[in-house]
Amino acid sequence: MTVPTTTLPSGEAVPVLGQGTWFMGEDDRERGAEADALRLGLDLGLTLIDTAEMYGDGGAEEVVGEAIAGRRDGVFLVNKVLPQNASRRGTVAACERSLRRMGTDRIDLYLLHWRGGHPLAETVAAFEELQAAGKIRRWGVSNLDPRDMEELVRVPGGEACATDQVLYNLTRRGIEFDLQPWCRRRGIPIMAYSPIEQGRMLNHPELRRVAGRHGATPAQVGLAWLLRQEGVIAIPKASSPGHVRENRAALDLRLTEQDLADLDRAFPPPRRAQPLEML
Numbered sequence: 001m002t003v004p005t006t007t008l009p010s011g012e013a014v015p016v017l018g019q020g021t022w023f024m025g026e027d028d029r030e031r032g033a034e035a036d037a038l039r040l041g042l043d044l045g046l047t048l049i050d051t052a053e054m055y056g057d058g059g060a061e062e063v064v065g066e067a068i069a070g071r072r073d074g075v076f077l078v079n080k081v082l083p084q085n086a087s088r089r090g091t092v093a094a095c096e097r098s099l100r101r102m103g104t105d106r107i108d109l110y111l112l113h114w115r116g117g118h119p120l121a122e123t124v125a126a127f128e129e130l131q132a133a134g135k136i137r138r139w140g141v142s143n144l145d146p147r148d149m150e151e152l153v154r155v156p157g158g159e160a161c162a163t164d165q166v167l168y169n170l171t172r173r174g175i176e177f178d179l180q181p182w183c184r185r186r187g188i189p190i191m192a193y194s195p196i197e198q199g200r201m202l203n204h205p206e207l208r209r210v211a212g213r214h215g216a217t218p219a220q221v222g223l224a225w226l227l228r229q230e231g232v233i234a235i236p237k238a239s240s241p242g243h244v245r246e247n248r249a250a251l252d253l254r255l256t257e258q259d260l261a262d263l264d265r266a267f268p269p270p271r272r273a274q275p276l277e278m279l
């Protein structure tokens with residue numbers, strides 16, 4: 001069940017396909033099924049789980065805690081601090097609350113969810129403190145554009161940033177113009193969130209046509225299109241077992257030159273810099 005990996009700047013290998021958790025933990029009646037879906041994903045090798053203190057106001061972290069209970073060592077856990085909490089003290093306190101909700105003693109990769117009012121230098125200092133205490137193993141950011149990233153790598157310790165998690169899918173290709181090449185030059189993988197545009201892109205006729213040629217689904221084509229690229233980690237969220245299996249199988253789909261050309265015509269790459277899009 002080995003899933004291909006990509007490398008963080010530290011040299012650590014992480015799976016290129018993981019599992020998202022936004023909207024999990026919001027409805028108590030769904031929690032059992034959501035944890036089951038995450039466990040199925042873990043069984044299938046999707047061992048990177050992405051969550052955040054924001055999701056379900058901590059509820060998603062509790063679902064994650066349920067899913068990883070008894071198997072923590074086999075999981076690469078990504079979590080995010082809200083910008084309003086991302087002060088020197090606030091980051092540490094937020095991390096400790098998140099650890100409690102997930103029932104674990106460490107986060108593998110802790111991200112600033114998006115840029116807010118607290119100076120980046122303060123957040124990075126808090127990340128370093130958490131690292132020294134063994135509460136997080138690495139840190140990164142989310143929703144930072146190239147200008148923010150330039151600023152980040154100039155603050156003390158900023159060069160250690162392990163990823164930028166951003167909105168990236170066939171319908172949101174803006175980062176290909178600047179952010180993605182910037183990250184590539186520095187060996188920083190991009191973590192592509194909403195990789196199937198929360199389902200909104202799945203009825204696109206070209207996507208359906210390409211999928212039909214392979215006996216695959218449009219979601220699988222969208223994921224395979226991301227996963228063919230070096231240095232891209234996709235984190236689709238699936239709370240139904242069928243979707244989990246389907247997403248795992250996207251790793252076996254190889255798109256042809258013809259597929260890629262057809263997809264480029266339907267979803268053109270950017271010709272100029274665009275503001276970073278967020279959901």
Ligand SMILES: NC(=O)c1ccc[n+]([C@@H]2O[C@H](COP(=O)([O-])OP(=O)(O)OC[C@H]3O[C@@H](n4cnc5c(N)ncnc54)[C@H](OP(=O)(O)O)[C@@H]3O)[C@@H](O)[C@H]2O)c1
Pocket residue numbers: 019020021022023050051113142143165166192193194195196197198199202217219220235236237238239240242243244246247279
């Ligand atoms: N850093 C950030 O600011 C940020 C922002 C957005 C998202 N994220 C992270 O990225 C993760 C993924 O993004 P997302 O949840 O926004 O959107 P997404 O993964 O693009 O789409 C999730 C939706 O697609 C459905 N789905 C999953 N697999 C499918 C398949 N094979 N066929 C058809 N439908 C399928 C899911 O349904 P079911 O659940 O019913 O299976 C769910 O409704 C999030 O969960 C979160 O962890 C981060």
